Amino acid sequence: MENEKKIEQHRVDQVVAKIKTKLMNKTTELNQAQMERSAVERNYGQNAKINTFEIDDQMETNAEVQQQKQLVAKNLQTEDILDHQVKTLKFLSSSPYFGRIDIHETGEPGPETLYIGNASFADEQNNFLIYDWRAPISSIYYNGTLGQVTYQTPGGKQTAKLLKKRQFRIKQGQIKQMFDTNETVGDQLLQAMLSEHSSEYMQNIVATIQQEQNAIIRDTQHDLLLVQGVAGSGKTSAALQRVAFLLYHSRENLKAEQMVLFSPNRLFSNYISEVLPSLGENNLRQVTLAEFFGKRFEGLKIESLFTSFEHQLVKSDPTLDKLNTFKQTAAFIRQVITYAKNLPADLLQFVPLDLAGRTIISQRQIRQLYQATPTGWPATLRYSETKKKLRRLLRQKIQANVNKDWVTDKMQDLSDEQIRSMTAQLGDDPLIIEQALRRQIVTQSYQPLFEAIYNDYFIDIYKQYSLFLAEQDIMAADAFNQQLEFHRLALADCAPLLMLRDTLTGSGQNHQIKQLFIDEMQDYTPAQLLYLKHAFPSAHFTLLGDSEQALYTTAKSAKKVLHELKKDLHFKKAQLVELNKSYRSSQEITLFIREMLPAGQNIQPFSRHGERPEWLITSHDNWKSDLLKQIQSLKTEFTSIAIITQTAQAAEKLQAQLRAQLKTTVLKSDNYKLPDGIIILPVYLAKGLEFDAVIVFNVSESEYPESRRSILYTACSRAMHSLKLLSIDTPAKLIEQVNSATFKKTLLSNQVLK
Ligand SMILES: Nc1ncnc2c1ncn2[C@@H]1O[C@H](COP(=O)(O)OP(=O)(O)OP(=O)(O)O)[C@@H](O)[C@H]1O
Numbered sequence: 001m002e003n004e005k006k007i008e009q010h011r012v013d014q015v016v017a018k019i020k021t022k023l024m025n026k027t028t029e030l031n032q033a034q035m036e037r038s039a040v041e042r043n044y045g046q047n048a049k050i051n052t053f054e055i056d057d058q059m060e061t062n063a064e065v066q067q068q069k070q071l072v073a074k075n076l077q078t079e080d081i082l083d084h085q086v087k088t089l090k091f092l093s094s095s096p097y098f099g100r101i102d103i104h105e106t107g108e109p110g111p112e113t114l115y116i117g118n119a120s121f122a123d124e125q126n127n128f129l130i131y132d133w134r135a136p137i138s139s140i141y142y143n144g145t146l147g148q149v150t151y152q153t154p155g156g157k158q159t160a161k162l163l164k165k166r167q168f169r170i171k172q173g174q175i176k177q178m179f180d181t182n183e184t185v186g187d188q189l190l191q192a193m194l195s196e197h198s199s200e201y202m203q204n205i206v207a208t209i210q211q212e213q214n215a216i217i218r219d220t221q222h223d224l225l226l227v228q229g230v231a232g233s234g235k236t237s238a239a240l241q242r243v244a245f246l247l248y249h250s251r252e253n254l255k256a257e258q259m260v261l262f263s264p265n266r267l268f269s270n271y272i273s274e275v276l277p278s279l280g281e282n283n284l285r286q287v288t289l290a291e292f293f294g295k296r297f298e299g300l301k302i303e304s305l306f307t308s309f310e311h312q313l314v315k316s317d318p319t320l321d322k323l324n325t326f327k328q329t330a331a332f333i334r335q336v337i338t339y340a341k342n343l344p345a346d347l348l349q350f351v352p353l354d355l356a357g358r359t360i361i362s363q364r365q366i367r368q369l370y371q372a373t374p375t376g377w378p379a380t381l382r383y384s385e386t387k388k389k390l391r392r393l394l395r396q397k398i399q400a401n402v403n404k405d406w407v408t409d410k411m412q413d414l415s416d417e418q419i420r421s422m423t424a425q426l427g428d429d430p431l432i433i434e435q436a437l438r439r440q441i442v443t444q445s446y447q448p449l450f451e452a453i454y455n456d457y458f459i460d461i462y463k464q465y466s467l468f469l470a471e472q473d474i475m476a477a478d479a480f481n482q483q484l485e486f487h488r489l490a491l492a493d494c495a496p497l498l499m500l501r502d503t504l505t506g507s508g509q510n511h512q513i514k515q516l517f518i519d520e521m522q523d524y525t526p527a528q529l530l531y532l533k534h535a536f537p538s539a540h541f542t543l544l545g546d547s548e549q550a551l552y553t554t555a556k557s558a559k560k561v562l563h564e565l566k567k568d569l570h571f572k573k574a575q576l577v578e579l580n581k582s583y584r585s586s587q588e589i590t591l592f593i594r595e596m597l598p599a600g601q602n603i604q605p606f607s608r609h610g611e612r613p614e615w616l617i618t619s620h621d622n623w624k625s626d627l628l629k630q631i632q633s634l635k636t637e638f639t640s641i642a643i644i645t646q647t648a649q650a651a652e653k654l655q656a657q658l659r660a661q662l663k664t665t666v667l668k669s670d671n672y673k674l675p676d677g678i679i680i681l682p683v684y685l686a687k688g689l690e691f692d693a694v695i696v697f698n699v700s701e702s703e704y705p706e707s708r709r710s711i712l713y714t715a716c717s718r719a720m721h722s723l724k725l726l727s728i729d730t731p732a733k734l735i736e737q738v739n740s741a742t743f744k745k746t747l748l749s750n751q752v753l754k
Contacts, residue, residue: 004178005175005178008100008166008168008175008178009174009175012096012170012173012174012175013173015096015097015115015121015129015130016093016096016173018121018123018129019089019092019093019096019121020093022089022121023086023089023090023093026082026085026086026089027086029082030079030082030083030086033075033078033079033082034079036075037072037075037076037079040068040071040072040075041072043068084280087280088118088119088280089121091118091119091278091280092117092118092119092121092130093173094170094171094172094173095117095118095170095171096115096117096121096129096130096170096173097115097116097117097130097168097170098116098117098118098167098168098169098170098189098206098207099115099116099117099133099138099141099165099166099167099168099207100113100114100115100116100164100165100166100167100168101113101114101116101140101141101144101162101164101165101166102114102162102163102164102165103137103140103149103160103161103162103163104160104161104163105158105159105160106158106159106160106161111161111163113164114128114131114137114138115129115130115131116130116131116132116133116138116141117130117131117132117133118132118133118204118206118278118279118280119132119280120132120135132248133206133209134244134245134248134249136151136152136153136154136158137151137153139151139152139214139218140160140162141165142209142210142211142214143211143214144162144165145162145182146162146163146164146165146182147161147162148160148161148162149161149162152218164180165180165181165182166178166179166180166181167179167180167181167188167189167207169189169192169207177189177192187607189207189208190208190210190583190606191607191608193205193207193208194583194584194606194608195608197638197639197640197692197720197721198640198690198691198692198720200271200674201270201271201272201273201274201275202236202237202240202271202272202274202275203274203275203278204237204240204241204275204278204279205234205237205241206241206279209238209241210234210581212577212578212579212581213234213237213238213241213579215577216238216239216242216542216577217238217241217242217245218242218245219242219575219577220246220249221573221575222540222571222573222574222575223540223541223571223572223573223574224540224541224543224565224566224569224571224573224574224575225540225541225542225543225574225575225577226543226545226558226561226562226565226574226575226576226577227239227542227543227544227545227576227577227578227579228545228546228547228558228561228576228577228578228579229544229546229577229578229579229580230546230548230579230580230581230582230594230602230603231546231548231549231582231584231585231593231713231714231717232582232583232584232585232590232690232717233546233579233580233581233582233583234579234583235519235544235545235546235579236272236519236544236688237275238544238579239261239517239519239542239544240272240275240276241275241279242517242542243256243259243261243276243281243284243515243517244276244279244281246259246515247281254514254515256276256281256282256283256284256285257284257285257512258512258513258514258515259284259285259513259514259515259516259517260284260285260286260287260513260515260516260517260536260539261284261285261286261287261516261517261518261519262286262287262288262289262292262516262517262518262519262524262532263286263287263288263519263520263688264288264305264519264520264523264684264687264688265288265669265684265685265687265688266288266669266670266671266672267667267671267672267673267674267685267689268519268687268688268689269286269288269672270672270673270674271674271688271689272688273286284517288304288305289305289491289524289528290302290303290304290305290491293489293491293494293498296494296498296508297489297494297497299487300484300487300488300489301487301488301489302488302489302491302494303488303489303490303491304491304669305491305523305684323473323475323476323479324490324492326472327476327492327493327496327527328492328525328526328527328528329525329526329527330526330527330529330530330568330569332496332527333495333496333499333526333527333530333531335472336468336496336499336500336503337499337503339468339471339500340379340499340500340503340504341378341379341503342379343379343464343504345367345370345371346367347467348367348370348459348464348504349459349460349461349463349464349467350363350366350367350370350458350459350460351363351457351458351459351460352366352458353366353390353449353452353453353458355445355446355448355449360394360397360446360449361390361393361394361397361449361458365393366386366390366458369386369389369390369393370382370383370386372389373385373386379503379504380503380504380505380506381506383504383505383506384505384506387453387456390453390458391450391453394446394449394450394453397446398439398442398443398446401442402435402438402439402442403438407438407441407442410441410445411434411437411438411441414437419433419437422436422437422440423436423437456501456505456507459504459505461497461500461501461504462484462497464500464504465480465493465496465497465500466480466481466484468500480493492525492527494528495525495527495528495530495531496527498531498535499530499531499534502534502535508534508535509534509535509536509537510535510536511537511538512538513536513538513539514538514539514540515539515540515542516532516536516539516540516541516542517541517542517543517544518532518541518542518543518544518545519544519545519688520544520545520549520687520688521543521544521545522545522546522547522549522550522561523545523550523687526564526568529543529565529568529569530568530569533569533570541569541571543565545561547561548597548710548713549687549710549713549714549717550710558576558578559576562574562576580602580603580604581603581604581605581606582603582604582605582606582717583606584690584717584718584719584720585605585717585719585720585723586605586608586609586610586611586720586721587605587606587607587608587609587610588609588610588611588612588613588742589610589613589716589719589720589721589723590603590604590605590606591605591742592612592613592716592723592738592742592743593613593713593716593717593723595737595738595739595742596709596712596713596716596734596738597709597713610721610722611721611722611744612742612743612744613716613719613723613724613725613742613743613744614723614724614725614743614744614745614746615699615724615725615727615731615735615743615744615745615746616630616724616725616726616727616746616748617727617731617745617746617747617748618726618727618728618748619728619729619748620728620729622748623726623728624657624658624661626726626748627643627658627695627697627726628658628661628662630695630724630726631643631662631678631695634693634695634722634724635678637692637693637722638692638693638721638722639676639692640674640679640691640692640693641678641679641691641692641693641694641695642678642679642680642681642686642689642691642693642694642695642718643664643678643679643680643681643694643695643697644680644681644682644683644686644694644695644696644697644715644718645680645681645682645683645697645698646682646683646698646703646704646708646711647682648666648668648669648682650682650697650698651666651667651680651681651682652666654680654697655680662678663677663678664677664678664679664680665677665678665679665680666679666680666681667679667680667681667682667685668685669685671685674689679691680697683711683714683715686714686715686718687714689718690718690719690720691718691719691720692719692720692721692722693719693721693722693723693724694715694716694718694719694722694723694724695724695725695726696712696715696716696723696724696725696726697726698726698727698728699712699725699726699727699731699732699734699735700727700728700729700730700731700732701730701731701732701733702730703732704732704734705732705733705734706733706734708734709734712732712734
């Protein structure tokens with residue numbers, strides 16, 4: 001192997017030399033392009049400053065400025081392309097590839113050797129020295145064991161014989177590790193990757209994508225791809241590599257702007273923000289569900305998923321809980337749609353169009369316009385026809401106002417300069433100029449009304465929804481109205497409200513988005529998913545979740561989740577992929593946490609070893625000093641240490657209790673960056689994240705009764721290398737039920753166990 005390694009290093013040296021030459025050329029081109037653009041911009045700046053008075057001059061200058069602007073835009077585009085090439089080449093010059101396959105394709109005279117890396121690279125004769133990991137042929141690297149293999153190409157299925165598979169770890173142009181493997185992607189490289197300590201940002205996994213993850217990444221057939229995977233099985237990782245794959249696969253008709261990822265919180269958005277750039281792709285848009293709703297209900301404070309969760313934990317009102325549960329179903333949304341479609345005109349909650357305290361178009365007039373539309377038309381058509389008529393009516397009102405005194409008054413207040421800019425290109429006829437001016441003045445003052453019509457402000461959707469709720473249950477309507485008075489909106493009301501608005505007005509759909517991803521989909525209600533399907537009608541959905549980590553609902557089998565989605569959301573081609581192997585945690589941690597779940601034996605640990613998790617039992621008097629000792633000892637080994645509590649209040653309280661002895665940072669839902677040092681955070685904010693060491697705080701029976709099994713599982717599964725559970729006083733039975741061989745139990749104080 002040593003000799004082989006020398007030969008491979010020699011090739012790496014040759015390839016890197018070629019990459020560096022190209023890098024030099026591209027850097028020069030980039031510098032030139034930047035200089036050219038600065039020159040155009042300087043020139044453009046001077047032209048834009050020319051003071052124009054005569055109309056002819058102004059028009060000429062405008063045309064010139066436009067031309068310059070176009071030139072700058074074109075230069076910027078070239079610069080972007082060059083900049084991207086330079087970045088890719090820089091990366092390749094340090095780490096050109098990670099895989100090699102030797103294959104003999106059916107019908108070809110002899111075998112060939114291909115190297116696979118983050119991006120393709122060809123020499124001047126167009127020989128591919130590196131293949132992009134997303135190229136069709138590269139799938140052999142991820143899917144094939146030695147022997148006969150097949151792979152998809154645009155022209156159909158191809159067969160080949162895989163003769164050799166080799167993995168590399170190359171850094172700064174030097175081969176650090178090299179393995180031959182017969183497996184799909186061998187464990188040795190994966191071992192090395194997973195043993196590393198956690199970092200601030202999630203890393204890409206292109207060198208070690210596993211076969212079942214590859215099925216997620218390369219799927220282009222289905223409009224619903226449902227991924228149900230155990231904690232740490234690489235759902236998020238696979239989803240992000242999938243984005244990169246789709247961008248490569250449909251370079252011509254899919255742009256990063258046409259994709260959106262619904263993520264659990266801002267911390268998570270930041271945590272994953274480096275993955276796509278590290279693969280040479282632009283980031284896709286990320287939004288949390290609360291942000292998405294927030295944009296659609298301006299002026300209202302939307303309850304976040306976490307607040308809703310904390311409310312459930314802190315106070316729980318059985319009657320309201322029941323109502324909220326119904327609001328979360330797809331059946332409820334369907335009821336909203338039926339209501340909106342069949343709403344008689346006299347029940348529509350129109351509001352007058354007012355301007356500066358004066359009603360310009362009354363509620364009665366609006367209703368009459370609506371009633372005048374054919375009753376046989378669907379509600380949305382009647383509504384859009386009403387909108388058209390309202391605009392026409394406004395224009396008539398403008399005409400009727402043109403010669404009114406208030407307009408004459410306003411005209412007299414205008415400066416010569418204002419008049420000139422308002423009437424440019426109208427010729428010299430004073431009569432024409434005056435009429436145009438008057439019309440502009442009225443139109444400008446009526447502008448807010450046009451906007452109100454455009455934005456559907458002439459219908460009070462909140463009142464309408466409250467009436468709908470009252471038809472179901474008067475208490476539900478009261479609760480909703482009460483929230484509204486304080487400018488608040490419960491999360492459970494957002495999707496039905498929007499569906500009501502959209503069904504009445506025919507608005508709210510975004511046809512631009514082609515791919516939509518939802519991470520932690522188990523936290524979405526069927527009502528929300530149904531609304532998102534409606535709001536993004538052209539999108540393919542990739543939904544990633546783990547129902548065992550459902551903090552807000554109960555666990556369901558993957559097949560049941562798929563069945564319900566198909567039934568509720570009407571996808572044509574749905575596919576379920578299940579991931580059972582956990583990569584995040586050491587084998588010892590996985591063996592312990594899977595014991596917490598009734599069906600946990602399906603979870604396969606990855607063979608990376610560490611210490612068994614430790615269950616620490618302390619007393620009410622000594623817990624603080626015991627906890628501090630544990631933290632001190634973890635600090636000697638790890639940099640990323642998290643203490644996970646159940647609620648934000650508990651996190652704050654703990655911080656206050658430790659303050660005198662230890663500096664910690666409590667994470668809140670509006671934090672977007674993980675700070676250094678010891679972190680305290682509530683479990684829902686830890687979703688999707690991982691830490692070298694985790695201490696789950698206060699695992700007592702009162703905090704973690706049987707019903708909070710998922711919460712405890714989610715908290716524990718954030719740990720990569722070290723997991724400790726601290727119980728104060730009465731320990732949780734949930735742990736007592738776990739096979740005692742999977743953890744170490746330590747009595748820190750003279751605590752009497754039940
Ligand atoms: N094929 C792989 N090669 C290398 N690392 C991997 C691979 N798959 C997953 N990992 C690593 O395992 C860890 C967990 O991955 P990820 O966060 O994507 O899992 P997840 O299923 O989304 O987890 P959770 O549901 O618990 O949030 C990450 O550190 C990721 O880099």
